[in-house]
Amino acid sequence: MTLHFQELPAPVTVDGAERHIGVEVEFADLNEEQAAYILSETLGGTAERVKDNDWKVTGSSLGDIQVYLDTVYRTADKSVLRDLGLKLGREVIPVELVTDPLSLGQLGELNRALGALKEAGAKGSGDGWYYGFGVHLNVEIVEETPASVLKPLLAYALIEDWMREARPIEATRTVLPWTDAYPTALVEELILLGTEPSDRALVETYTRHCPDRNRGLDMLPIFKALWPDILVDSIGADKVDGISGRPTYHFRLPDSRIDEDAWSLETEWNRWLLVEQVAAKDDLLTELSDAWLEKHGAITLSRQPWAERSGDILSKHGLA
Known part of the structure; x- marks a missing residue:
């Protein structure tokens, strides 16, 4: 192949x-x-x-x-x-x-x-009901600034529901708490941070909702590498000590389907590629952000409507 x-x-x-x-x-x-x-x-x-x-x-x-x-x-x-x-x-x-x-x-x-x-x-994820195996991509950041770090994070947060709906991960991994979806409250706060957040605002916003590693996109290694003192203030020194700091996006969402003929590492690379393609388009980020705020009220009962709406927006931009 x-x-x-x-x-x-x-x-x-x-x-x-x-x-x-x-x-x-x-x-x-x-x-x-x-x-x-x-x-x-x-x-x-x-x-x-x-x-x-x-x-x-x-x-x-x-x-x-x-x-x-x-x-x-x-x-x-x-x-x-x-x-x-x-x-x-x-x-x-x-x-x-x-x-x-x-x-x-x-x-x-x-x-x-x-x-x-x-x-x-x-054997990979699909070979056993308890095989919740993953592929993790640690993608180097472009620049050590909050504004640069935020863009792919916000892009992922805005399209995560669509990615999980359109390209489902193995059922075992959705049940086990290893790749939990971002809370909708975090997505809203990331949007409201604006394009030039401070390092403290970025770290505290994220960790207020995701103080653990078990997310489809784990940001704690970046925060440990770039802003360790702020991370300690946010989640405590004991938790930070167990994190290997590195200036990379720790993308945990993809499955390991190593035993399947139709699978390749390229399949999982393309998931992250889409995140950065969205992040590179300011007009698309703005459109997704505005649509997200319009679609979500005080309580979110189902994430599927946003998965469909964000998918429509991605299709309009030739990215779905």
Whole structure:
């Protein structure tokens, strides 16, 4: 299959450097060692055990790739309880691969490696009722200013209902609290922030409604990287300590459908591409914002009418 990962509307940072994308992919039915060796055979480099069951592929064509069981037990002190937790967790907890920041041109190579994992038996979200597995894209920001950071956030908030309706994620992931939708009160407050919010207003507005990581678009890593003191004031030092700060949009909405023939990483890239295409059009953002305020009253009983209305607006602009 020939893939074409379309360039973002703003492909470089304000400094002129190419924007990079870190990728995390969850899957089951291969253990960490098996996955690491398959990745090294496909991409080059050396598969090596880092600690216990944590593996790493070093020196591949995509740089270093971490492979580990996605559970808090893996970083706990070794004990009988910790080992039991890991053993039992393998029935429901995915193995996760985490790449270094990649260029857009390297995403096709990663997709080829995911195909090799599929051929070896890796399973995705749809293979079990408890498999709520995802693909996370960590997309580098354009500029370290509140105004620049806000635009894709607002774009996502305005079209999230349509994305969930038109391109549904796996049912398991809608039930489990890992990719909760933004509260409608947050969407309204993001609109009312205007185009030039202060860093404190942006962080406090978001965290007032979303103080946790379990959202389709998780903004806390950006806030930790750029405005850590404000984030501490907003959600507390204990929560902030557990966040890996990085100047990237942590896009958690996409499914991992690694075992499905019709699926590719490009499918999930196109979800984020749409967000940035909306963010790049000031007239479209304004139209969506005005329509959202007109459509929503004090109480929102159903999100479907806005999903349909925002979809109509996207279609008018050639983006649905």
